[in-house]
Amino acid sequence: MSSTKAPVFAERVSVEQVEEGAELAPKFDADGLIPVVTTDAETGEVLMHGYMNREALSRTIETGEAHYWSRSRQALWHKGATSGLVQKLVELRIDDDQDAVWLRVDVEGGASCHVGYRSCFYRSVPFGATFSGGAPALTFEETEKVFDPQEVYGDAPNPTKL
């Protein structure tokens, strides 16, 4: 990737600039990260919630493919490099105070979750009138895995941390 196409992020100078302006002035947190919501461009389903550092956001803009910062591996992460499940950007949005990113993507292969499901959010939680107190029992909204994690990732360490 040529560095001549690297995006330049603006300095954050005023609330009006950040909220109402046309400059990309993202806010990275104390760890240098910005949270990212990734949805399926066709269905609107939330596929995953991740993080980008400055380099991951730059690479995503340059290439049109989702790059994240893996907090568990502490490494730049081109989604799909291992699994083949690359996320091609359809749209990239930034929120009002520019401290969160929304990616609308097409996923080649149809899955985004390391556990093997289509979405990482494969379980629902009861609430309100349907919740009677105590320990909420989760419902699996996806019951079929799209791929076998063992086949795809082999013995790579599981990113889930307790």
Place this chain on the structure above:
Amino acid sequence: MSSTKAPVFAERVSVEQVEEGAELAPKFDADGLIPVVTTDAETGEVLMHGYMNREALSRTIETGEAHYWSRSRQALWHKGATSGLVQKLVELRIDDDQDAVWLRVDVEGGASCHVGYRSCFYRSVPFGATFSGGAPALTFEETEKVFDPQEVYGDAPNPTKL
């Protein structure tokens, strides 16, 4: 709100329990927060990205209305208490490693952004073939505000921080 209906969160004891189990065992970060993605249940549009602490998640489950933790005000935040734009839950999901929440909501009044737009993500960023390098120029995908923030919030401090 009666405390007898308060949800009990499970302890996180194993990766298998967290990923494949039916117990709600959310992971709160060093600040006691979990990130939340909120989408319009009808359109799939991402309305906002926020945070919950333990109490906000409990209240959300108990009441079926979105509660957040306001980092700028450092206070529990019943969304819509000031603006009237309450978010009624249609579905509540948790992700694979239970460190992110997805709310699908109906918004009374149709807006979720303190700037006055429907979604907080009202601007898009160029990428890939449509990006030629330098400072990315944002495009406003929403051009009409749904409400006048001055009328709704008056002189309340703007939550956007530089």
